[in-house]
Amino acid sequence: MTSILTNFVKDHPEISVTMEEIPWGTMYPKLQTAFVGGTPPDVVIMHSAQIPQFATYGVLMDLSSWYTDKGGFFPADDISKITRDGMDWKGVTYGIPLDNHGRGIWANKGAFTKAGLNFDTTKEPTNYADWVALLQKLTLDKNGKNAADPAFDVNNVVQWGWTVGEWELVDFIGAFNQNGGNWISADGKTITINSDAGVTALQEEMDLVTKYHVSPAPGGFDSWGAYAAGKLAVMPTGTWFRNQAALDTDITSGVWPTFQFGPKQATYMGIHTFMVPATESGAQLDAVKTMVQWISEHQIQWAASGQVPARLSVQAQLDPVNYPSNIIIGKTMVQYGVLDWQSPVLLSFFDAVNPELDAALNGQETAKQALDNAAARMQKAQDTVGS
Numbered sequence: 001m002t003s004i005l006t007n008f009v010k011d012h013p014e015i016s017v018t019m020e021e022i023p024w025g026t027m028y029p030k031l032q033t034a035f036v037g038g039t040p041p042d043v044v045i046m047h048s049a050q051i052p053q054f055a056t057y058g059v060l061m062d063l064s065s066w067y068t069d070k071g072g073f074f075p076a077d078d079i080s081k082i083t084r085d086g087m088d089w090k091g092v093t094y095g096i097p098l099d100n101h102g103r104g105i106w107a108n109k110g111a112f113t114k115a116g117l118n119f120d121t122t123k124e125p126t127n128y129a130d131w132v133a134l135l136q137k138l139t140l141d142k143n144g145k146n147a148a149d150p151a152f153d154v155n156n157v158v159q160w161g162w163t164v165g166e167w168e169l170v171d172f173i174g175a176f177n178q179n180g181g182n183w184i185s186a187d188g189k190t191i192t193i194n195s196d197a198g199v200t201a202l203q204e205e206m207d208l209v210t211k212y213h214v215s216p217a218p219g220g221f222d223s224w225g226a227y228a229a230g231k232l233a234v235m236p237t238g239t240w241f242r243n244q245a246a247l248d249t250d251i252t253s254g255v256w257p258t259f260q261f262g263p264k265q266a267t268y269m270g271i272h273t274f275m276v277p278a279t280e281s282g283a284q285l286d287a288v289k290t291m292v293q294w295i296s297e298h299q300i301q302w303a304a305s306g307q308v309p310a311r312l313s314v315q316a317q318l319d320p321v322n323y324p325s326n327i328i329i330g331k332t333m334v335q336y337g338v339l340d341w342q343s344p345v346l347l348s349f350f351d352a353v354n355p356e357l358d359a360a361l362n363g364q365e366t367a368k369q370a371l372d373n374a375a376a377r378m379q380k381a382q383d384t385v386g387s
Helices: 002-011 024-037 048-056 081-086 109-114 128-138 168-178 196-210 223-228 239-247 282-297 299-305 324-336 346-361 367-383
Strands: 044-047 099-108 157-159 234-238 253-257 267-270 272-275
Touching: 002 282, 002 299, 024 044, 024 048, 044 048, 048 081, 048 272, 048 346, 099 109, 099 168, 099 239, 099 299, 099 324, 128 196, 168 196, 168 267, 168 346, 196 346, 196 367, 223 234, 223 239, 234 239, 239 299, 239 324, 253 324, 267 324, 282 299, 346 367
Parallel strands: none
Antiparallel strands: 044 272, 099 234, 099 253, 099 267
């Protein structure tokens, strides 16, 4: 982004841009404080998932006039339907999308070779049973036996096939949707993540740890570190891993779309989105609009981040030699992407779900107990906003 903004200022020397990077956990409360104090930034990039929260506060500008169908600059027909839907809350458009980012698979080709397999000729599984079979072959103990062998030593694993702990929440969201689940009832009143679909999705993740022994429990396991050290064969992770994978010079990586455990395809995705304070006006607003338009027209530069530019025409221009992961994962988000749960109390939902998933995957609760607990806390948050 620094590079992109540098190029923007070269083209528009009349505009000065100051960028600040803030960790998400710090940014959201800091931004709320800035809005309350009347000192918000001129423009902010957040996940589209935060639109309901900040739109409900009444602090975001309606950006519908920035779209071509309302006479603006941003081509409404050049993004996927799910991306367009993510810009709206209660019929109002609050965002201009920068990218699609989401889940895929990075695989250590050397780990496949060590297990007697060839990644380049291995077809990605499309159901849970086939995934288990592959991951058992990829999980090796100190004696070279794999997890399907009755003599496999689960206490001395030197190469894991999988990790359930890289980002538990988003993997659950994807698997939950693959099993036909929905986080809330059709009338928008009742939290339903503890449905059969939710329990099945979580139990299948738990079984990879305790039944099939192809993944360590998440507690104390560093997924990225294990992958870099050659101790993890297959890692579900995000588009953002592209540049980290390049730093892991001892690992030759391959990329697949996200895992499919359930009956239908679904993959978690997010959208980094430009949002503008409702109070922005005059020359500052003109400068913001100029910058957002320029970045939109130069989105291809953003592919170097690992994320997938939001505009479909830009996705089609990506070089498959330099951007294979952007292309492979990007297509899946267009075809069957699933966004975060759309709610003004999303962060409260996350606070409710994350510790329960962690407890279940570390063997401290059953899948049903964990999701019942999460649903109860989510319900309390949902009841504060209604349907």
